[in-house]
Amino acid sequence: MDLSLDHWYHILAPRPVVLISTVNSNGVSNAAPFSFIMPVSSDPPLIAFASAPQRHTLRNISEVKDFVVNLPGYEVLKELWKCAEDIPYGVSEIKRAGLTEKRADKVRSPKIGECFAHFECKLVSTYPLGDHVLVVGKIIAADIRDDLIDRGEYQIIKSNPLMHIREKEFGLLGRIVEV
Numbered sequence: 001m002d003l004s005l006d007h008w009y010h011i012l013a014p015r016p017v018v019l020i021s022t023v024n025s026n027g028v029s030n031a032a033p034f035s036f037i038m039p040v041s042s043d044p045p046l047i048a049f050a051s052a053p054q055r056h057t058l059r060n061i062s063e064v065k066d067f068v069v070n071l072p073g074y075e076v077l078k079e080l081w082k083c084a085e086d087i088p089y090g091v092s093e094i095k096r097a098g099l100t101e102k103r104a105d106k107v108r109s110p111k112i113g114e115c116f117a118h119f120e121c122k123l124v125s126t127y128p129l130g131d132h133v134l135v136v137g138k139i140i141a142a143d144i145r146d147d148l149i150d151r152g153e154y155q156i157i158k159s160n161p162l163m164h165i166r167e168k169e170f171g172l173l174g175r176i177v178e179v
């Protein structure tokens with residue numbers, strides 16, 4: 001059957017979902033979930049995500065020129081959902097969701113303590129495309145919870161990363177297969 005193009009990306013699923021944390025020029029922090037996210041270059045390490053133009057996240061990044069990509073596990077699901085609520089500009093969604101703000105090493109935007117890995121990014125460029133704005137950042141520092149690396153190997157099942165399917169539905173990684 002033909003597929004409706006209304007929400008075609010619901011079929012391109014599940015997609016990893018991240019929490020992007022930012023700060024505005026007055027020092028008020030913010031966080032929001034984003035699933036339109038992808039790596040774009042390994043060296044230099046570049047990451048991109050697409051934001052609707054009205055997002056406070058985009059406004060903060062335009063002001064401060066940095067952001068943190070936080071990787072949430074299943075235990076952060078409820079808080080992540082709270083960060084997606086539409087609340088007035090200038091209210092810290094991190095604190096409101098009951099999440100912990102941690103100082104980042106290299107950028108002004110904070111890290112979210114409950115997330116298992118963090119990529120600290122400097123803004124490289126923004127590109128208005130269709131009904132979104134593509135934001136490209138360079139990762140200048142990164143960290144991961146100690147127990148998620150065993151003998152140099154990332155323990156993905158243990159980190160239990162959240163993936164977005166559609167609306168309120170999320171997927172979890174069930175099984176790894178090898179070719």
Ligand SMILES: Cc1cc2nc3c(=O)[nH]c(=O)nc-3n(C[C@H](O)[C@H](O)[C@H](O)COP(=O)(O)O)c2cc1C
Pocket residue numbers: 017030031032033034035036037050051052054055056057058081083084085086087093164
């Ligand atoms: C799982 C999930 C994924 C989302 N992905 C995106 C996305 O990729 N791009 C986007 O613009 N909004 C996305 N949203 C919506 C924003 O997170 C939401 O509108 C949020 O309130 C924006 O916050 P802000 O205005 O403080 O930046 C997503 C929401 C959820 C729940």
